[in-house]
Structures are given as C-alpha cells and as structure tokens.
Amino acid sequence: MQSEPTINSSPAKCLLSAQHITHNFAGQEVLQEISLQIHQGEVITLIGPNGAGKSTLLKILLGLLKPSNGKVWRDKNLRIGFMPQKIQIDQTLPMTVRRFLDLAATQANKDSIPREQVLDDLNIEGLLDKPIQKISGGEMQRVLLARALYTQPQLLVLDEPVQGVDIQGQSEIYQYLNQIRNRYQFGILMVSHDLHIVMKHTDQVLCLNKHICCSGHPLEVSQSPDFITLFGAQEPGIAVYEHHHNSQQCEHSHGEGHIHLDSPISFAPSSKPDKILGHSCSDHNCGCSDSTSSNKS
Ligand SMILES: Nc1ncnc2c1ncn2[C@@H]1O[C@H](COP(=O)(O)OP(=O)(O)OP(=O)(O)O)[C@@H](O)[C@H]1O
Numbered sequence: 001m002q003s004e005p006t007i008n009s010s011p012a013k014c015l016l017s018a019q020h021i022t023h024n025f026a027g028q029e030v031l032q033e034i035s036l037q038i039h040q041g042e043v044i045t046l047i048g049p050n051g052a053g054k055s056t057l058l059k060i061l062l063g064l065l066k067p068s069n070g071k072v073w074r075d076k077n078l079r080i081g082f083m084p085q086k087i088q089i090d091q092t093l094p095m096t097v098r099r100f101l102d103l104a105a106t107q108a109n110k111d112s113i114p115r116e117q118v119l120d121d122l123n124i125e126g127l128l129d130k131p132i133q134k135i136s137g138g139e140m141q142r143v144l145l146a147r148a149l150y151t152q153p154q155l156l157v158l159d160e161p162v163q164g165v166d167i168q169g170q171s172e173i174y175q176y177l178n179q180i181r182n183r184y185q186f187g188i189l190m191v192s193h194d195l196h197i198v199m200k201h202t203d204q205v206l207c208l209n210k211h212i213c214c215s216g217h218p219l220e221v222s223q224s225p226d227f228i229t230l231f232g233a234q235e236p237g238i239a240v241y242e243h244h245h246n247s248q249q250c251e252h253s254h255g256e257g258h259i260h261l262d263s264p265i266s267f268a269p270s271s272k273p274d275k276i277l278g279h280s281c282s283d284h285n286c287g288c289s290d291s292t293s294s295n296k297s
Contacts (some may be wrong), residue, residue, distance in 0.1 A: 012039040015078055015155045021060055022072035023053070030056055032211040034070070038155060041180070041185040045198045048208035050232060054191045055085060057208065058159055061189070079106070081153030083144045085160050085191075091133050091279045097143055098128040104150040113184055114153035121176060122146050137164030145173065149180075158190035162197075174201040 016038045020091065023031040030053045046054050054290055059065035061072055062082060076079075089095065101124075105115065119125050122142045127135055141164055148156055161177070162170040176202045181188055192198040198218075199205070205221040207213045213226035221227050 012041050013075070014039050016047055016061060016077050016189075017073045018061055019055065019071045019073075021067045021072070023056055023060060023065070024068045025056075030210060031060075031067070034208070036206060036212075038187045038189050040154070040187055041181065042204065043181055043188040043190070043202045044204045044206060045202040046189065046191045046206050046208055047193065047231075048213075052209045055159055056187070060192065062157060064165055072220060075154070078155060079151055079153050080155045080157055081148030081151040083148040083156070083161055085163065087144065088142075093133075095132050096129055097124070097132050097135065097255055100132045100143065101128075101147055101150055102149045106150070106152050113149055113180060114258065115150060118146050118149045121180075138166060138169055139168075141165050142175070145274040153186060155187040159233065160191050160193065162192070170261065171195055174198070177201065 021034040206215045214224035
C-alpha cells in the first residue's frame with residue numbers, strides 16, 4: 001500500500017484521478033485498466049516502450065480523448081499546463097515566440113509563477129522576437145515548457161519534455177522542474193524515455209505497456225522483474241534517487257516554511273540545445289473516488 005503524499009505532514013490534495021481506463025482504436029486495445037492519482041506537489045513519471053499508450057493516456061487524462069471505458073476525475077477548476085510531444089506550426093504564419101507565449105497567458109495570481117521569472121529561468125528573453133518557426137528543437141522545448149507555465153498551472157502534464165535537448169539541458173530541465181515543484185507545489189505528470197535521469201527527479205514511476213506493469217518508488221520499480229524485462233537492468237554506476245519519508249514529514253515535498261530549493265539552475269546561453277531527444281492507485285484511497293465526470297461509453 002502506498003503512503004499518502006504529504007505536505008507539512010497533511011495529506012496532499014488530489015488533483016486528478018483516473019479509474020479503470022481502457023481504450024481501443026478501431027477495435028485494437030491500446031490501454032487496459034489503468035488507474036492512477038496525482039496529488040499536489042507530487043511528480044509522477046510515465047515510462048514505457050514506443051507504442052505503449054503513454055500519449056494516449058495523457059490525452060485521456062487531459063480530456064482531449066474520451067476513453068472507451070473508465071472514469072477521469074479532475075479537481076474543480078483545475079488549471080493544467082500541457083507540454084505536448086511536438087507541435088505543428090504553419091511555416092507561413094507570422095508568429096514570434098513572444099506572441100506564441102502570450103496566447104497561453106492567463107491572469108496571474110499570488111500563488112503563481114511570474115511570467116518574467118519563467119522567461120528568465122528558462123533563458124528565453126533572447127528568443128522572444130524570433131519567428132517561432134526559426135528556433136531550434138531544444139529552444140522549442142524550453143518555449144513549450146514556458147508556455148505550459150504561463151497558464152499558471154496547478155498540474156503540469158509534460159509529454160517527453162526533454163526530447164531534442166542535449167544532455168546538460170536535460171538535466172537542467174529536470175532540476176528546474178524539481179525546484180518549481182518544491183516552490184509552487186505543482187503536481188507534475190510526465191512521460192519520459194530517459195530512465196536514469198528521470199529516476200532522480202520523480203516520486204513515483206508508473207511503467208506502462210498497455211497496462212501498468214509495475215509502479216511505485218523509483219528504487220522499487222528499477223528492481224522489478226517487469227521493468228527489467230522491458231528496459232534491462234540498470235547499470236551499476238547509475239544511482240537511483242532515494243527519497244526518504246517518515247510518517248510525519250516528507251523531506252522533499254514541502255509547504256510554506258519547508259522549501260528546500262537546490263542550487264539555482266541557469267539555462268546558460270552557451271548550452272546550445274541541439275538534436276537529442278505513480279503509482280497504480282487502485283488500492284490507494286486519496287479521497288478522490290467521487291467521480292464527477294464519467295466518460296463511460
Ligand atoms: N489516433 C489513433 N488512431 C489509431 N491508432 C492510434 C492513434 N493514436 C495512437 N494509436 C496507436 O495506439 C498505440 C499507442 O500509441 P501512443 O502514441 O499512445 O504510444 P506512446 O507510448 O506514446 O508511443 P511513443 O513512445 O512512440 O510516443 C500505438 O500502437 C499507436 O499506433
């Protein structure tokens with residue numbers, strides 16, 4: 001049984017819950033009986049091979065796709081910042097990065113991350129007046145992340161956020177996500193193929209191959225036979241992040257007065273992003289079981 005995520009020893013608020021999601025495309029089953037929950041301040045990473053159903057599951061959780069069966073519940077008025085895997089923009093559309101970001105901007109509130117800070121943190125100021133079609137793949141990832149943050153999210157949903165980013169940039173993005181999660185208590189759900197970096201910056205790993213093969217703390221998942229079958233054993237030199245809890249307080253997930261930021265991350269102009277690239281909660285009651293939106297078909 002998973003322990004409840006805590007912020008200052010109080011159970012963290014559930015942001016989203018999916019129960020028994022199944023999905024078929026033209027009669028072919030691509031998701032089977034998926035259940036999960038995401039809480040405030042929690043990072044869940046979805047891993048799985050190509051075609052495992054990761055993007056399909058995200059679309060269902062976001063409400064962009066109706067599942068063939070199952071229910072998705074979202075907290076009332078939940079603001080979700082979504083970073084898609086890729087985005088198609090017409091080459092002839094006259095659109096600067098600034099305009100692209102402003103289209104996503106919503107009214108700031110006292111708990112939200114300031115837009116100027118997002119631009120500064122992600123080192124985007126120098127890109128603002130460029131046509132969006134002219135920026136590099138790695139720059140685009142930073143712009144897409146900034147766009148997701150401009151929506152003042154309570155939940156960030158990131159589909160392969162480091163795709164196309166160089167190794168240093170990948171590490172910077174994951175560290176940055178970790179910092180802002182600690183500071184603003186977002187929930188984060190992300191898809192990644194990058195196992196050992198992800199392991200360091202996630203609370204729960206959910207390993208998907210149409211169904212949930214294994215899930216839980218990164219250390220447990222990395223030793224699970226199902227995980228090893230899918231991804232192979234982790235090399236001895238790869239350190240898996242250990243996240244220590246006790247029943248009273250979480251060392252890493254903190255509310256006011258308990259913020260532990262790592263050293264500030266800077267996305268150095270010299271780092272030229274180039275071409276590179278949970279748990280199953282069915283047994284874990286977070287109080288979200290009252291489903292308000294049934295998508296049963
Ligand atoms: N709109 C669609 N119509 C029919 N089949 C689809 C559709 N979208 C996805 N699929 C199929 O569903 C399966 C899961 O696709 P999905 O994109 O969710 O996988 P994924 O885990 O995100 O893969 P990847 O790691 O390659 O991005 C694949 O077999 C894919 O071909």
